[in-house]
Amino acid sequence: MGYNSEFRRSIDHPEEFWRDQAANINWIRPPETIWQATDNGHGLWFPDGELNTSDVALDANIRAGRGEQTALIYDSPVTDTTRSFTYNELTHQVALFAGVLRDRGVSKGDRVIIYMPMVPEAVIAMLGCARIGAIHSVVFGGFAAHELAVRIDDAKPKALVTASCGIEVAKVIEYKPLVDTAIEQARHKPDCCILFQRPQVTAGMLSGRDYDWSELMASAKPVAPVPVKSTDPLYILYTSGTTGKPKGVVRDNGGHAVALRYSMQLVYNARPGDVYWAASDVGWVVGHSYIVYGPLFAGCTTILYEGKPVKTPDAGAFWRVVQDHKVNMLFTAPTAFRAVRKEDPEADQLSRYDISSLKRLFLAGERLDPATYDWLREQTGLPVLDHWWQTETGWAICCNPVGIELMATKPGSATVPSPGFNVQVVDMEGTQVPAGEQGQIAVKLPLPPGCMMTVWGDDARFRKTYLEPIKGFYTSGDGGFVDDDGYVYVMGRTDDVINVAGHRLSTGEMEEVVASHPAVAECCVVGASDEMKGQIPVGLVLIKDGATIDHDELEEELVDMVREKIGAIACFRRALVVDRLPKTRSGKILRRIIRQIADGEEYAVPSTIDDPTILEDISKQFGR
Ligand code: COA
Ligand code: AMP
Numbered sequence: 001m002g003y004n005s006e007f008r009r010s011i012d013h014p015e016e017f018w019r020d021q022a023a024n025i026n027w028i029r030p031p032e033t034i035w036q037a038t039d040n041g042h043g044l045w046f047p048d049g050e051l052n053t054s055d056v057a058l059d060a061n062i063r064a065g066r067g068e069q070t071a072l073i074y075d076s077p078v079t080d081t082t083r084s085f086t087y088n089e090l091t092h093q094v095a096l097f098a099g100v101l102r103d104r105g106v107s108k109g110d111r112v113i114i115y116m117p118m119v120p121e122a123v124i125a126m127l128g129c130a131r132i133g134a135i136h137s138v139v140f141g142g143f144a145a146h147e148l149a150v151r152i153d154d155a156k157p158k159a160l161v162t163a164s165c166g167i168e169v170a171k172v173i174e175y176k177p178l179v180d181t182a183i184e185q186a187r188h189k190p191d192c193c194i195l196f197q198r199p200q201v202t203a204g205m206l207s208g209r210d211y212d213w214s215e216l217m218a219s220a221k222p223v224a225p226v227p228v229k230s231t232d233p234l235y236i237l238y239t240s241g242t243t244g245k246p247k248g249v250v251r252d253n254g255g256h257a258v259a260l261r262y263s264m265q266l267v268y269n270a271r272p273g274d275v276y277w278a279a280s281d282v283g284w285v286v287g288h289s290y291i292v293y294g295p296l297f298a299g300c301t302t303i304l305y306e307g308k309p310v311k312t313p314d315a316g317a318f319w320r321v322v323q324d325h326k327v328n329m330l331f332t333a334p335t336a337f338r339a340v341r342k343e344d345p346e347a348d349q350l351s352r353y354d355i356s357s358l359k360r361l362f363l364a365g366e367r368l369d370p371a372t373y374d375w376l377r378e379q380t381g382l383p384v385l386d387h388w389w390q391t392e393t394g395w396a397i398c399c400n401p402v403g404i405e406l407m408a409t410k411p412g413s414a415t416v417p418s419p420g421f422n423v424q425v426v427d428m429e430g431t432q433v434p435a436g437e438q439g440q441i442a443v444k445l446p447l448p449p450g451c452m453m454t455v456w457g458d459d460a461r462f463r464k465t466y467l468e469p470i471k472g473f474y475t476s477g478d479g480g481f482v483d484d485d486g487y488v489y490v491m492g493r494t495d496d497v498i499n500v501a502g503h504r505l506s507t508g509e510m511e512e513v514v515a516s517h518p519a520v521a522e523c524c525v526v527g528a529s530d531e532m533k534g535q536i537p538v539g540l541v542l543i544k545d546g547a548t549i550d551h552d553e554l555e556e557e558l559v560d561m562v563r564e565k566i567g568a569i570a571c572f573r574r575a576l577v578v579d580r581l582p583k584t585r586s587g588k589i590l591r592r593i594i595r596q597i598a599d600g601e602e603y604a605v606p607s608t609i610d611d612p613t614i615l616e617d618i619s620k621q622f623g624r
Helices: 003-012 014-022 053-066 087-103 120-132 145-155 176-185 213-219 254-266 285-297 317-325 334-343 370-380 459-467 507-515 551-565 591-598 613-621
Strands: 035-037 043-045 070-076 081-086 111-115 135-138 159-163 165-168 171-174 192-196 210-212 233-239 247-252 275-278 301-305 329-332 360-363 384-386 422-426 439-444 473-482 488-493 497-500 503-506 520-530 534-543 574-577
Touching (some): 014 035, 043 254, 053 087, 053 285, 111 120, 120 285, 159 176, 192 213, 233 285, 247 459, 275 285, 317 329, 334 370, 370 384, 497 520, 507 520, 507 534
Parallel strands (some): 111 159
Antiparallel strands (some): 070 081, 422 439
16 A cells, blocks of 8 residues: 555544554553544544553563564763663563562552653663553753753652763763752652662762662562553653743553554654664653654664764764664754764765665654755765654654655655644644645644643643644644645744754743843843754843843853753853844734844834834844
């Protein structure tokens, strides 16, 4: 069956289609009902099915005869370590950690926050939660204590799992002081912290609250997978929205397993035994779906890489990993290859390694710029496949469906909608716009399995953000167009979310931090284009009357505040003082125009602006 007929079947007969896909995973109680509508086109997948996600990822592979196959390879240039786990070994470790959690009183439905660097224990902790039906919430290690505190208060975890440190190239980042500060700041207090001591740093422990990972593992008894309902939450993953408060995206167990299993074949054409590498971090959705769950559901070997594309030790790092572990598929964000290209434009490093195992390169997380696309194709001679997705969907909304048929690629396009996603480009009334014209990229409801169920603790926010803006559709927040051949072009966010080096951040959140400075009267943060990181935030600040602070000093203080509150990954390095902010007569800040000025683009002066001369002042500030 070709792409077109598979796509049509998924849209015209979704229940039949997903019933077939559901047969590819191991259920404890196979579902009889495939889809149950709740309201407004939303609903539940496989509501009467029962399974256990760690069983699907691990035990099912052992039963299928893959117990001695490598499940996970940990490659860490920053500690000069490589370690492998077979499916038998990984399952044993996960079963033991499930026992640790149970001994600490964690059970089905309880939340566990995992704040870990890229070490195997992070994967073991996630799967250990899944094994007992606890809901994990992984917080990216680059977030500051305040961000961790916000997530602790929202998820109200019973336990927090962490490590003594992370390693950023040569910089050792102690985690424990961040964890202690976060727990101090949070209103909710987890009952316990389980800490993995790394040799680089030995963290101090708080008696009665903190427990040593290795000691607990030494005395734990392995636990078998606990049956959970398909619709029970597997995890909460926080992502940036337009306000300062991150949204807890809730993913189910059954829909997630079925969708990811399908995506491994459709999007990546992965087979059991293939070596699959997503060069990302477990703290992001790419890490959840394609470092941990997807490859294991598909019986692949997954790579956990604790390093960077450059500087660990050089721009040949990715090619070295491909060679050493005979990687078949490599998935990363375009920014990683922009960094490689910048340091090694002629790809001299590539010629030092044998990358003949590699079949394809997959890119996502931000727009794949044609220059990076061309460079990768020319240098590697491999197909370079862009795909578009979001934390909310958990897998590709648009892809080149290589598992069915490899379609011609078009630079700048994420190719075509994945079966299950009825993608349409519409206006805010839900009317389709003609091919070639830009609009909101939306997905006609219902969404396929694997997508978010709700926002943790705030279903009203879920509906308001995603289902209500365009009736009958899921609003993606991205704008773009479809061409005459049905190829989808994602051009960027239509809201205040920005993408910095493949990391999704909220300008609204940064504005809240900047506005809290005593000398700041008003501010606005926009994402300006950046050659390497895609976008970087720039603040425009209005000083309070009477405040006498030096502008450079203010900028320095604001940069420190954002780093302290959100984290270094925000890359907030510029705050320009302006006399006024451009606004509409109704008081709305004209962010799009500020962005255009920052990028040196042409802009049309809107008729709604209260005073057009402000734009000239801002242009001067940006040196235009
Ligand atoms: N823990 C603590 N700090 C972290 C961190 C982590 N896990 N990840 C990043 N940081 C820090 C960095 O050390 C840096 O700090 P500094 O300002 O003190 O130097 C800051 O956050 C910015 O990091 P980053 O944006 O990653 O910039 P960089 O210059 O260090 O590296 C790239 C640039 C392109 C190499 C890097 O961003 C990269 O590998 N990107 C790939 C993105 C990716 O995997 N995205 C996931 C979605 S697929
Ligand atoms: P995240 O939820 O962190 O994965 O970020 C999702 C956002 O990243 C999307 O809403 C897009 O704005 C952007 N994005 C992801 N993949 C692509 C892609 N292939 N092309 C363009 N933008 C992308």
